[in-house]
Amino acid sequence: MALADRLLLGPGPSNPYPEATAALAAPLLGHLDPKFLDILDETCERLRTVWGTTNARTLPLSGTGSIGMEAAFANFVQPGTVAVIAVNGLFGERMVDVAGRYGAHVVRVDHDWGDPVDIQRVLDAHDSPALVAAVHAETSTGVRSDIGTLATAVHERDPEALVLADCVTSLAGIEVAADDWGVDIGYSGTQKCLGVSPGLAPFTVSERAWQRRVPNPPTWYLDLGLIGDYVSGAEGGGRTYHHTAPVAMIASLHAGLGRVLDEGLPEVFARHAEAGARLREGVAELGLELFAAEGHRLPELTTVWVPDGVNSAEVRAQLLNEYGIEIGAGAGKYASSVWRIGLMGHNARIDRAELVVAALRRVLAS
Amino acid sequence: MALADRLLLGPGPSNPYPEATAALAAPLLGHLDPKFLDILDETCERLRTVWGTTNARTLPLSGTGSIGMEAAFANFVQPGTVAVIAVNGLFGERMVDVAGRYGAHVVRVDHDWGDPVDIQRVLDAHDSPALVAAVHAETSTGVRSDIGTLATAVHERDPEALVLADCVTSLAGIEVAADDWGVDIGYSGTQKCLGVSPGLAPFTVSERAWQRRVPNPPTWYLDLGLIGDYVSGAEGGGRTYHHTAPVAMIASLHAGLGRVLDEGLPEVFARHAEAGARLREGVAELGLELFAAEGHRLPELTTVWVPDGVNSAEVRAQLLNEYGIEIGAGAGKYASSVWRIGLMGHNARIDRAELVVAALRRVLAS
Numbered sequence: 001m002a003l004a005d006r007l008l009l010g011p012g013p014s015n016p017y018p019e020a021t022a023a024l025a026a027p028l029l030g031h032l033d034p035k036f037l038d039i040l041d042e043t044c045e046r047l048r049t050v051w052g053t054t055n056a057r058t059l060p061l062s063g064t065g066s067i068g069m070e071a072a073f074a075n076f077v078q079p080g081t082v083a084v085i086a087v088n089g090l091f092g093e094r095m096v097d098v099a100g101r102y103g104a105h106v107v108r109v110d111h112d113w114g115d116p117v118d119i120q121r122v123l124d125a126h127d128s129p130a131l132v133a134a135v136h137a138e139t140s141t142g143v144r145s146d147i148g149t150l151a152t153a154v155h156e157r158d159p160e161a162l163v164l165a166d167c168v169t170s171l172a173g174i175e176v177a178a179d180d181w182g183v184d185i186g187y188s189g190t191q192k193c194l195g196v197s198p199g200l201a202p203f204t205v206s207e208r209a210w211q212r213r214v215p216n217p218p219t220w221y222l223d224l225g226l227i228g229d230y231v232s233g234a235e236g237g238g239r240t241y242h243h244t245a246p247v248a249m250i251a252s253l254h255a256g257l258g259r260v261l262d263e264g265l266p267e268v269f270a271r272h273a274e275a276g277a278r279l280r281e282g283v284a285e286l287g288l289e290l291f292a293a294e295g296h297r298l299p300e301l302t303t304v305w306v307p308d309g310v311n312s313a314e315v316r317a318q319l320l321n322e323y324g325i326e327i328g329a330g331a332g333k334y335a336s337s338v339w340r341i342g343l344m345g346h347n348a349r350i351d352r353a354e355l356v357v358a359a360l361r362r363v364l365a366s
Numbered sequence: 367m368a369l370a371d372r373l374l375l376g377p378g379p380s381n382p383y384p385e386a387t388a389a390l391a392a393p394l395l396g397h398l399d400p401k402f403l404d405i406l407d408e409t410c411e412r413l414r415t416v417w418g419t420t421n422a423r424t425l426p427l428s429g430t431g432s433i434g435m436e437a438a439f440a441n442f443v444q445p446g447t448v449a450v451i452a453v454n455g456l457f458g459e460r461m462v463d464v465a466g467r468y469g470a471h472v473v474r475v476d477h478d479w480g481d482p483v484d485i486q487r488v489l490d491a492h493d494s495p496a497l498v499a500a501v502h503a504e505t506s507t508g509v510r511s512d513i514g515t516l517a518t519a520v521h522e523r524d525p526e527a528l529v530l531a532d533c534v535t536s537l538a539g540i541e542v543a544a545d546d547w548g549v550d551i552g553y554s555g556t557q558k559c560l561g562v563s564p565g566l567a568p569f570t571v572s573e574r575a576w577q578r579r580v581p582n583p584p585t586w587y588l589d590l591g592l593i594g595d596y597v598s599g600a601e602g603g604g605r606t607y608h609h610t611a612p613v614a615m616i617a618s619l620h621a622g623l624g625r626v627l628d629e630g631l632p633e634v635f636a637r638h639a640e641a642g643a644r645l646r647e648g649v650a651e652l653g654l655e656l657f658a659a660e661g662h663r664l665p666e667l668t669t670v671w672v673p674d675g676v677n678s679a680e681v682r683a684q685l686l687n688e689y690g691i692e693i694g695a696g697a698g699k700y701a702s703s704v705w706r707i708g709l710m711g712h713n714a715r716i717d718r719a720e721l722v723v724a725a726l727r728r729v730l731a732s
Contacts, residue, residue: 070586
């Protein structure tokens with residue numbers, strides 16, 4: 001088969017940083033090789049920097065971003081755990097599904113898609129939840145919610161409550177300050193702003209949450225106690241084998257994080273902000289309307305109403321086939337009425353914004 | 367950090383086929399791109415060939431080999447399901463753990479490590495189990511068990527019973543004939559004889575088993591009903607998004623399978639058999655004793671007793687540091703008394719066998 005060279009401007013995956021791609025093809029190491037364990041340790045340390053945390057339990061889980069959500073609920077809710085979940089898009093909706101499977105008593109707080117999480121309504125939903133969960137950057141709608149304010153308010157009322165944040169589309173694209181904000185459990189994916197192929201879920205757990213994890217969760221593969229013994233070493237002992245780590249993917253994440261931290265997080269955030277702003281300007285010049293609520297728009301993921309009378313799928317196919325550019329359909333009931341355009345990681349660049357606007361202009365005029 | 371170039375002759379990962387490594391670094395495609403879906407479809411078709419099956423539900427799961435075991439029990443046992451599990455090594459032991467977490471009533475049939483599964487004892491363990499599980503190639507001991515005879519006997523007694531086989535270290539190294547044998551549920555890993563980096567778990571489910579899967583398993587990420595809708599399309603409908611597929615890993619598996627099938631499965635099995643035979647000869651020339659029971663030794667993974675007075679870890683470290691060769695320690699209580707030497711996938715070659723024997727000779731004499 002001929003290889004296709006795509007510009008991935010959908011909701012993820014994005015085109016990886018070149019360093020991340022090169023690392024995938026480096027000579028493979030064994031998962032217990034001292035040189036690999038050095039790479040793993042340094043990867044965890046780099047992840048702490050992008051998460052804004054000193055959490056000992058900060059590690060890449062061996063699956064794509066969704067496995068982070070699964071691990072979060074599998075290890076921190078059990079039958080009867082009261083979990084307040086803010087739902088303002090597909091991924092909040094999915095949290096409700098996953099939490100319910102593990103037996104949580106879920107109190108859902110519904111919002112219109114496109115709106116940010118309403119912190120007061122989340123607080124008012126239950127007096128004493130064990131866990132409060134929300135999505136930082138909703139990949140389905142392009143909306144940013146204020147996790148810092150939410151977490152602070154939750155902990156002011158009850159220092160024992162745990163705050164869980166989905167940072168799949170935020171980490172390394174906009175600021176995430178897990179410790180300052182008081183995020184107890186956070187997960188992300190590699191294929192968005194981190195600029196690495198899909199395959200790992202960066203995960204962090206506060207010490208407070210760690211002490212209160214479910215001791216023997218239904219899942220063996222995602223039992224954080226067992227995984228922690230391999231990644232960080234058992235308490236009072238050495239590392240113990242759990243499952244074979246996806247060594248090539250971890251080497252790639254290590255390299256992608258190296259690129260991000262060499263550039264500097266503030267610079268990376270500024271680059272995402274500039275690219276997103278340029279895209280929003282360009283979209284406005286085309287006369288298109290934005291979907292996400294003003295003031296809460298993610299720079300890394302812009303959602304646009306498909307103009308009346310335009311066939312969403314045809315435009316996307318034309319962009320793909322004529323320009324090699326992938327943009328995303330909308331999610332859920334907005335599948336054919338919204339486009340999602342991502343400028344994430346290596347693609348968070350002015351030239352990418354210009355190119356997709358130019359291509360959209362041509363296609364819409366054709 | 368300087369890159370290390372290792373010869374991976376432990377129990378896995380093995381060095382990937384060059385084609386598999388090259389595919390990892392190919393331009394990334396989106397997980398919904400038609401070109402990627404073609405690659406995914408062809409990967410599933412190639413997997414059917416190596417599994418020896420026509421099962422529609424044959425697909426790569428998004429995690430390392432152990433996620434296959436997790437998915438097998440999560441989707442096919444629920445509280446009270448009677449599962450007979452043959453335990454003749456670490457991975458049989460792990461099956462007991464995983465099945466128990468999902469509530470199965472486990473009837474374990476213990477064997478000495480190093481022995482193959484005793485089919486009559488497994489049959490005698492329970493009159494009417496819903497599921498009978500065994501490991502085809504025990505990675506912890508280097509032992510092959512006769513899954514074909516076991517599956518036939520189970521189904522002769524009860525056509526409704528499901529047979530589950532762990533083929534992590536057998537697939538594409540020795541014959542696996544899922545349909546002829548009557549394996550209902552099988553899983554494998556990419557990092558052994560398939561010659562691809564760790565990160566995916568090839569999985570197959572018979573139609574009979576599919577109809578009897580747990581309808582709403584505790585796990586969302588590994589809910590085969592949901593995954594099947596993405597990989598194979600929903601019944602009567604198109605593909606639906608589940609989680610972002612690890613596209614680079616799937617492209618790599620596609621390429622690795624292409625290499626294996628271009629060579630031809632009989633030729634690949636013969637290559638593993640020859641390399642394994644040469645290694646056993648060489649080990650005998652060194653005066654070392656084999657661990658696995660005679661007549662049941664895997665060509666792709668040879669287990670060797672560490673000679674009296676020899677420090678296992680020091681020998682392994684010397685092989686790694688002076689020769690760049692990784693061999694494995696033993697598993698469980700044999701950690702320091704057994705070595706595991708793998709000749710899998712791209713490493714199933716006479717020259718690899720010669721090299722590791724020569725290096726061992728030097729190190730043992732030093």
